[in-house]
Amino acid sequence: MIFVTVGTQLAFDRMIRVVDAWAGASGRADVFAQIGPGAWRPSHIEWSEFVTPGEFDRRSRESDVIIGHAGMGAILTAMQYGKPIVIMPRRAALREQRNDHQVATARRFSHRQGITVAMDEHELVDRLDQLDSLVGADAISDRASDQLINAIREFIHDSP
Amino acid sequence: MASGGGHWVQLLRLRPAFEGCDVSYLTTSGGYQRDVVGARVFVVNDASRWNKIGLGVMTMRVAWVLLRERPNVIVTTGAAPGYIALRIGKMMGARTVWIDSIANAEELSMGGRLAGNLGGLWLTQWEHLASEGGPQYAGAVV
Numbered sequence: 001m002i003f004v005t006v007g008t009q010l011a012f013d014r015m016i017r018v019v020d021a022w023a024g025a026s027g028r029a030d031v032f033a034q035i036g037p038g039a040w041r042p043s044h045i046e047w048s049e050f051v052t053p054g055e056f057d058r059r060s061r062e063s064d065v066i067i068g069h070a071g072m073g074a075i076l077t078a079m080q081y082g083k084p085i086v087i088m089p090r091r092a093a094l095r096e097q098r099n100d101h102q103v104a105t106a107r108r109f110s111h112r113q114g115i116t117v118a119m120d121e122h123e124l125v126d127r128l129d130q131l132d133s134l135v136g137a138d139a140i141s142d143r144a145s146d147q148l149i150n151a152i153r154e155f156i157h158d159s160p
Numbered sequence: 161m162a163s164g165g166g167h168w169v170q171l172l173r174l175r176p177a178f179e180g181c182d183v184s185y186l187t188t189s190g191g192y193q194r195d196v197v198g199a200r201v202f203v204v205n206d207a208s209r210w211n212k213i214g215l216g217v218m219t220m221r222v223a224w225v226l227l228r229e230r231p232n233v234i235v236t237t238g239a240a241p242g243y244i245a246l247r248i249g250k251m252m253g254a255r256t257v258w259i260d261s262i263a264n265a266e267e268l269s270m271g272g273r274l275a276g277n278l279g280g281l282w283l284t285q286w287e288h289l290a291s292e293g294g295p296q297y298a299g300a301v302v
Contacts, residue, residue, distance in 0.1 A: 008165035008189060009206075053164075053191040072166030072263045076173070076302060104265040140302060144173040147299030148283075152177035152257060155281045156233050 002131070003063035004033035004045075005056070007071040011038030012096060015088050018121045019067060020044050022128045032059060065134055070102035070117075075109060082139030086127045088118040113137035161236040161245040163206060164189030167261060170237040172196075173301040174259070177235075184229050186222065188241055200229070208240045209270065215240075223248050237261055237301075243271035246278055256280035262300055264289075 004019055006012035016035050023031045024044035031045040034056070041047070051059065060066060060077045068074030070089040078085035087109070089102035103119075110117040114137035118124035143149065162171035164187055171185075172195055183199050185192070188206035204221040207214030222245050226234075234249040235257040236242030246256040258275035260268050262285040272295065276282050282295045290297035 053189070054194055072261065073169050074166075076166065076169045079302060101263055101266065105263050108265045142173065143176050144170075144301040145299035148259075148285075148301065149174065149177045149299075151283070151296075151298035152174060152235060152259075152281065153179075155255070155257060156177065156181065156235075 001059070001063045002028065002031045002065055002067060003059045004031065004035075004067045005051075005074050006034060006036045006069045007073060008050070009036070010090075010096065011036035011040075012069050012088075012090060013038060013040045014094065014096065014121055015067075015069065015124065016040075016042055016047075018124045019128065022125065026128075065131055067128075070106040070109075072105070075105070075115065079112075079114065079137070079140045080142060082114070082136040084114050084116065084134035084136040086116045086118055086124070086131070086134070088120070088124050161186040161234060161242045163187065163239045163241055164192070166263060167237045167239055167242070168192060168195075170259070170261060170301045171235070174235065174237070181233075184231070186225055186241075186245060202229075204241060206241065215244075219244050219248070226252060226254075233257065235259070238269055238271050240271055243274055246275060246280070250278050250280070258282050258295075259301075260284045260289075260295060262286070262302065268295065 020042035033045050033047045034051050035047050037049050061081050066078045066083050066085040068087050070087040087106055089106040090096035092100045106117045109115050116127055118127045162168045185196055185201045190203055193201045202225045205218050207218040226249055231254050233255045237259045238261050250256055256278045260272035265286050283298055284290055284295040285300035287297045
């Protein structure tokens with residue numbers, strides 16, 4: 001199963017249109033997309049505007065590969081389950097986000113094993129054609145670095 | 161406190177830091193109780209600085225939750241509602257922890273910049289964004 005997600009806030013039709021067209025052309029019938037709020041609707045894939053956190057978790061866990069906007073919810077969830085993920089950043093210039101932080105996120109995470117970046121819809125087409133060859137990294141633990149946890153713990157227990 | 165989505169996923173990864181504490185959670189989406197079974201979870205509406213009315217309602221709701229819970233320490237990974245929670249909490253005597261989202265790899269978020277005025281622990285998850293007089297770097301959620 002391919003799980004596609006655009007996050008909890010905004011639609012990202014530029015990405016979903018590519019996935020929808022690709023599924024139509026390739027005959028992939030096992031695609032589910034969480035597409036956000038909007039007027040445009042896919043015609044070749046199963047979709048929902050939003051999913052509950054429980055469904056998000058289940059679909060991520062059961063997927064073979066995740067395709068997402070370059071948001072941390074999608075990225076961290078893929079890493080926690082050891083799933084390969086293709087990420088495409090939203091662009092402020094296209095009014096997909098207020099700033100280009102997802103472009104920065106995509107660049108910073110592009111070197112990590114299991115994460116494949118598509119900077120635009122053309123690259124996404126290429127990535128989709130190679131989807132079956134993607135492999136995830138080993139699942140990461142469910143906790144932050146010890147350094148960060150200790151810094152917060154020390155602050156909490158350091159009486160004022 | 162963390163907004164729904166990526167902010168929440170980051171906050172969950174910090175849970176070992178809260179071991180032994182009485183913890184309640186505040187977020188902006190329903191359905192997250194399953195992640196923190198047994199803990200108190202409160203939900204407020206999401207709003208950003210672009211939506212003044214929503215921001216006003218959210219601020220009142222955050223204040224109500226904080227008045228009820230009376231936290232000693234408030235920890236947030238953002239976004240705007242997290243900053244509001246720190247601001248109100250600080251007025252009520254809470255100590256504050258801001259961990260700027262790892263999504264902000266090139267500059268701090270707006271809330272992240274403002275959180276520097278609150279005292280408390282002020283962290284970025286990117287070493288190159290840490291500075292003297294700015295936020296500290298002390299590791300990341302991943």
